[in-house]
Amino acid sequence: MTRLFSARGWIALAAFAAALLLVVPVLALVVPQGSALHLSQYWVGLCGKFLCYAIVALAMDLVWGYAGILSLGHGLFFALGGYAMGMYLMRQIGLDGVYHSPLPDFMVFLDWKAYPWYWSFTEHFWYCAALVVLVPGLLAYVFGWFAFRSRIKGVYFAIITQALTYAALLLFFRNDTGFGGNNGFTDFKRILGIPIATPQMRVVLFMLSAGALIGSLLLARWLVSSKFGRVLAAIRDAEPRVMFCGYNTEHYKLFVWTLSAVLCGIAGALYVPQVGIINPSEMSPANSIEIAIWVAVGGRGTLVGALLGAFAVNGAKSFFTQAFPEIWLYFLGLLFVLVTLFLPQGVVGALRLLRRGKPAPAA
Amino acid sequence: MSSMAYSTALDSSPPSGEAVYGRMASEGLDTSHGAILYLDDISVSFDGFKALNKLSLSIDVGELRCVIGPNGAGKTTMMDVITGKTRPDEGTAFFGQTIDLARLSEAQIAQAGIGRKFQKPTIFEQHTVFENLELAMKSDKRVRRTLFARLSSEARDRIAAMLERVGLAGAAERVAGLLSHGQKQWLEIGMLLMQEPRLLLLDEPVAGLSDDETERTAELFLTLAGKHSLVVVEHDMAFIARIARKVTVLHEGSVLAEGPHEQVQADARVIEVYLGR
Numbered sequence: 001m002t003r004l005f006s007a008r009g010w011i012a013l014a015a016f017a018a019a020l021l022l023v024v025p026v027l028a029l030v031v032p033q034g035s036a037l038h039l040s041q042y043w044v045g046l047c048g049k050f051l052c053y054a055i056v057a058l059a060m061d062l063v064w065g066y067a068g069i070l071s072l073g074h075g076l077f078f079a080l081g082g083y084a085m086g087m088y089l090m091r092q093i094g095l096d097g098v099y100h101s102p103l104p105d106f107m108v109f110l111d112w113k114a115y116p117w118y119w120s121f122t123e124h125f126w127y128c129a130a131l132v133v134l135v136p137g138l139l140a141y142v143f144g145w146f147a148f149r150s151r152i153k154g155v156y157f158a159i160i161t162q163a164l165t166y167a168a169l170l171l172f173f174r175n176d177t178g179f180g181g182n183n184g185f186t187d188f189k190r191i192l193g194i195p196i197a198t199p200q201m202r203v204v205l206f207m208l209s210a211g212a213l214i215g216s217l218l219l220a221r222w223l224v225s226s227k228f229g230r231v232l233a234a235i236r237d238a239e240p241r242v243m244f245c246g247y248n249t250e251h252y253k254l255f256v257w258t259l260s261a262v263l264c265g266i267a268g269a270l271y272v273p274q275v276g277i278i279n280p281s282e283m284s285p286a287n288s289i290e291i292a293i294w295v296a297v298g299g300r301g302t303l304v305g306a307l308l309g310a311f312a313v314n315g316a317k318s319f320f321t322q323a324f325p326e327i328w329l330y331f332l333g334l335l336f337v338l339v340t341l342f343l344p345q346g347v348v349g350a351l352r353l354l355r356r357g358k359p360a361p362a363a
Numbered sequence: 364m365s366s367m368a369y370s371t372a373l374d375s376s377p378p379s380g381e382a383v384y385g386r387m388a389s390e391g392l393d394t395s396h397g398a399i400l401y402l403d404d405i406s407v408s409f410d411g412f413k414a415l416n417k418l419s420l421s422i423d424v425g426e427l428r429c430v431i432g433p434n435g436a437g438k439t440t441m442m443d444v445i446t447g448k449t450r451p452d453e454g455t456a457f458f459g460q461t462i463d464l465a466r467l468s469e470a471q472i473a474q475a476g477i478g479r480k481f482q483k484p485t486i487f488e489q490h491t492v493f494e495n496l497e498l499a500m501k502s503d504k505r506v507r508r509t510l511f512a513r514l515s516s517e518a519r520d521r522i523a524a525m526l527e528r529v530g531l532a533g534a535a536e537r538v539a540g541l542l543s544h545g546q547k548q549w550l551e552i553g554m555l556l557m558q559e560p561r562l563l564l565l566d567e568p569v570a571g572l573s574d575d576e577t578e579r580t581a582e583l584f585l586t587l588a589g590k591h592s593l594v595v596v597e598h599d600m601a602f603i604a605r606i607a608r609k610v611t612v613l614h615e616g617s618v619l620a621e622g623p624h625e626q627v628q629a630d631a632r633v634i635e636v637y638l639g640r
Contacts (some may be wrong), residue, residue, distance in 0.1 A: 227510075227512040228506065228509045228510045228512075230498055233487070234490065238486070238487055238488075240448075241485045241554075242498075243468075243470050243473070244478070245473060245499045246470050246471075246501075246504050247470055247504045248471075248504070
């Protein structure tokens with residue numbers, strides 16, 4: 001009854017994957033510099049960043065669009081994944097820092113003599129890779145366990161997630177927390193011993209992000225087209241009925257909530273080596289609100305809409321900040337007002353309405 | 364359907380004891396004393412208002428019981444207590460001999476075999492009619508099982524049979540939100556039956572239905588009684604008269620009168636608080 005994708009859906013997905021995994025690498029590495037078709041490092045980095053945002057948007061759509069849980073703190077999980085990867089990247093700097101110390105510059109600056117205990121093992125890539133998944137996942141699980149058990153929902157849940165990310169922001173802001181305070185982590189040199197800023201490495205990171213996005217899309221699509229997905233949407237629309245049908249809705253919400261946080265963590269871990277910095281501003285409440293806006297603009301509960309929204313809003317943001325640096329915020333604001341007024345179902349919802357035509361044939 | 368078998372199977376099944384909390388198999392329900400539901404001295408108050416005041420009630424296996432009472436008499440609160448939505452301040456609620464309802468969550472109570480229809484039809488409006496029944500169907504409802512669940516052809520047949528039974532066979536792929544009010548009421552009843560409950564609680568099941576639909580609902584309930592136990596809360600006195608055997612009148616959170624329909628209708632106190640108005 002519900003297939004993973006229609007035939008056309010698979011073709012579109014294959015085209016999207018080919019564009020990301022074949023065309024972009026060729027344009028960036030094979031086509032010579034100076035050619036009109038050459039893709040500069042700047043563009044590869046920018047598109048790679050958007051891919052990471054798109055993963056976050058997908059994760060958001062799973063909890064908000066399907067399960068009806070509005071989170072305004074998803075930036076926290078993204079940032080935690082980023083910090084976990086950042087710890088490894090800081091270790092990889094080795095003695096090449098400003099102070100040529102085995103400790104990161106910010107620790108030298110604080111006059112610390114050794115790594116704090118929670119930096120143990122972070123020199124191992126696989127340990128940090130595990131942290132990328134476990135830290136956001138565990139935090140989400142514990143937070144979700146309490147919140148869903150207490151039946152906190154709707155706007156109250158959203159406000160608590162805002163508070164959570166804000167509290168984390170304040171914590172990471174402190175120098176004594178041991179994550180570089182205000183400046184966070186930056187000046188990365190290597191990853192797995194390989195220089196990080198070369199065009200080749202950028203393309204590799206881009207392709208990893210593309211792979212993660214496509215994998216997330218397939219996973220999310222599988223989830224929402226399974227019976228589990230139908231239960232989620234039922235929770236969104238009539239939670240008491242789902243409970244009185246014998247489903248323990250807490251478990252369903254906790255599962256999708258934790259999975260969503262893990263996806264955000266992975267996105268953050270791919271984002272940090274591409275942009276070269278992670279600092280507490282990623283945890284600011286405004287960042288998390290923006291994630292919800294991507295999904296709202298694209299269209300909730302469609303997955304494709306989340307991708308579209310992430311690309312469109314971030315594309316517009318990049319364009320306006322360059323073209324009209326003084327007034328770009330107004331453009332962005334206008335975009336949101338227009339979408340709210342005229343496209344309440346987002347871009348994808350509006351397209352669907354158009355395609356269905358004006359007078360719906362009597363079913 | 365296996366439900367046909369349970370009146371005989373029950374007599375031979377040994378009392379299952381305390382262990383029943385873990386796995387809520389409705390087959391394990393101990394109704395050896397003939398009653399399926401016991402409410403004993405239940406009190407519930409909200410901010411000082413006593414919604415239920417020492418309410419005691421028992422429902423027999425296979426019984427069709429009508430509950431009436433003026434607004435605020437505690438009918439919906441009683442259903443909330445039975446289904447785990449509200450915890451009683453005092454008193455005990457037992458399902459069969461052994462299942463203490465006050466200790467179970469809504470989901471566990473549903474799994475144990477109590478189905479509930481809300482006052483306002485509550486269905487999954489964005490899902491198709493078929494999917495509504497699929498989600499309600501009795502099955503392993505844990506997350507892991509649901510992730511990998513596939514519909515067997517036997518399950519499809521059962522859904523198809525239920526679609527037929529509630530008159531929605533032609534609307535299987537229709538989005539449920541587009542159904543008429545009457546169809547939604549019937550879909551919700553169909554969802555309840557898919558759970559194969561032992562006890563059905565029906566809150567105003569014919570509210571907003573046409574005369575014809577009301578008549579068909581009455582017929583349906585009469586065929587369900589015996590196989591299931593039913594508690595029907597209704598305001599429509601004609602409907603009550605059509606289906607009622609035993610009627611319980613609630614007033615100010617406790618039972619005012621109970622007995623055969625004619626007897627209750629003739630009771631002076633009942634007329635005063637309810638019927639006369």
